[in-house]
Amino acid sequence: MARLNSFYLAGRDWKEPYSLAGPEARHMLGVLRTAVGDQVRLFDGQGREGLFRLVSAAKNRALLEPVEISLAQRPEGRLYLACGWSRSGRRDLVLEKAVELEAAGIAFWQAERSQGKVPASPKPSWQEKCLQAAKQCRNPWLPELVAIPGGTAGLIAFARRFEQCYLMWESDKALDKASPEALCAGNVLAVVGPEGGFSDQEAQRLLDAGFRAASLGRGVLRWETAAILCLGLGYWARQKAGNISRSPG
Amino acid sequence: MARLNSFYLAGRDWKEPYSLAGPEARHMLGVLRTAVGDQVRLFDGQGREGLFRLVSAAKNRALLEPVEISLAQRPEGRLYLACGWSRSGRRDLVLEKAVELEAAGIAFWQAERSQGKVPASPKPSWQEKCLQAAKQCRNPWLPELVAIPGGTAGLIAFARRFEQCYLMWESDKALDKASPEALCAGNVLAVVGPEGGFSDQEAQRLLDAGFRAASLGRGVLRWETAAILCLGLGYWARQKAGNISRSPG
Structure with missing residues (x-):
């Protein structure tokens, strides 16, 4: 399916008759001028993807028939990255790389040194950015996507669903280096600070709650670099372990 | 020296009387309004950095006296990344991350699928981007910085100075995974393709010349993601090995 255009169809809509509406249909029909009979790729963002043929096209509605549908197995190593909220213009970059580097989740949490306020719930623009990236990298x-407005208390509550939680801390107290293998061992949460880093109190609260301190090294990394490095180490370790999330072919 | 402004002083100019001219002096005096008596950090990009005090300021010339000068030891693991030339708007990002992630060198090479032409020599804007990044991350x-207009022949000639050369290849033939440790074992060159990847002929020529095929995994990574992941794996391995390039403190 290397050269096919990709479109997102939410999981609840994967049933006969397969149809695409809204922005995705407008993009398919109006922008890309897909013709009846053409083949396209649909995906649901939950591991399901399929080859479809366009059967009929109305102004804002595409009717499609499945040629082949596959469901990828959920990877065993699942990495969530929680980034301290920052006004950084690089937030979209982090979202894009989270998709490419196959993060299972990405959260923004309200830290003491955060500039501005984390929204109460994930913004539609975050999802849109992820969709674009997923189409490109397949x-x-x-x-x-998760928004954690509640500071370290919110983070600690969120952490309950994970087997291992790491505090990626630029401190001499973070004696363990982050291990790529650790970042793909089961359900893992890795937390990076906002621009300006964790406060000592925040770090202590997370350590007290059972987070393990890890370090990406002594260098002064920018917010998005720490995030992308963390995602990259996890990605690489999963690739090495063979926990490939892509369907064959 | 955590809060000091940083300025670049080329290695040949590190001698009494220490003075800064040109854009760096204008930035120090005109933009940042550094006053006589203030302390600043100078660095030469070759491991030397120092704390200086501003002694006198003319319009475009700053006279400085050294308070303390240190010279960092050259790291043992040295990674050069050669990226296939691309029109990507993300080239500056790759340069910035190369500085943050402490690459020893970054080259752009002319590949068959490159869009546009690699310049005959590194552009001043590349150096400027690296300087900005170095000031920020210290x-x-x-x-x-290296420009390799000569295709794989140029790359193979360039490769002679390295102990190990890797072809970061998204192919089933690249059975070895890239190992972070391998990327920091001595003088290492890692080559990534342009957007669109290596041609089979290019890959074969590099393999015939003794490059080893390595893979970053089966995912479809964008040009800059492959580059940054490669830089990040090398960075992490050097941090782990304790080959820290920063002076203490």
Whole structure:
């Protein structure tokens, strides 16, 4: 399916008759001028993707018939990255790389040194950015998007669903280096600070709650670099372990 | 020296009387309004950095006296990344991350699928981008910048100075995964393709010349993501090995 255009169809809509509406249909029909009979790729962001043929096209509605549908197995190593909220213009870059580097989830949390306020819930623009990236890199999995307005208390509550939680801390106290292998061992949460880093109190609260301190090294990394490095180490370790999330071919 | 402004002073100018001219002096005096008596940080991009005091300021010339000068030891693991030339708007991002992630060098090579032409020599804007990044992240080492217009032949000639050369290849033939440790074992060159990847002939020519095929995994990574992941794996391995390039403190 290397050269096919990709479109997102939410999981609840994967049933006969397959149809695409809204912006995705407008993009398919109006912008890309897909013709009846053409083949396209649909994906649901939950590991399901399929080859479809366009059967009929109305102004804002495409009717499609499935040629082949596949469902990728959920990867065993699942990495969530929680980034301290920052006004950084690089937030979209982090979202894009989270999709490419196959993060299972990405959260933004309200830190003491955050500039501005984390929204109460994930913004539609985050999802849109992830969708664009997923179309380009053909990752059939979209990361779960999470907003954590509640500071370290919110983070600690969120952490309950994970087997291992790491605090990626630029401090001499973070003696363990982050291990790529650790970042793909089961359900893992890795937390990076906002621009300006964790406060000592925040770090202590997370350590007290059972987070393990890890370090990406002594260098002074920008916010998005720490995030992307963390995602990249996890990605590489999953690739090495063979926990490939892509369907064959 | 955490809060000091940083300025670049080329290695040949590190001698009494220390003075800064040109854009760096204008930035120091005109933009940042550094006053006589203030302290600043100078670095030469070759591991030397120092704390200086401003002694006198003319319109475009700053006279400085050294308070303390240190010279960082050259790291043992040295990674050069050669990226296939691309029109990507993300080239500046790759240069910035090369500085943050402490690459020893970054080259752009002319590949068959490159869009546009690699310039005959590194552009001043590349160096400028690296300088900006080095000031921000306080890496006292600037990566060497290299332009390789001569295709794989140019790359193979360039490769002679390295102990190990890797072809980061998204192919089933690249059975070895890229190992972070391999990327910091001595003088290492890692080559990534342009947007669109290596042609089979290019890959074969590099393999015939002794490059080893390595893979970053089966995912479809964008040009800059492959580059940054490669840089990040090398960075992490050097941090782990303790080949820290920063001076203490």
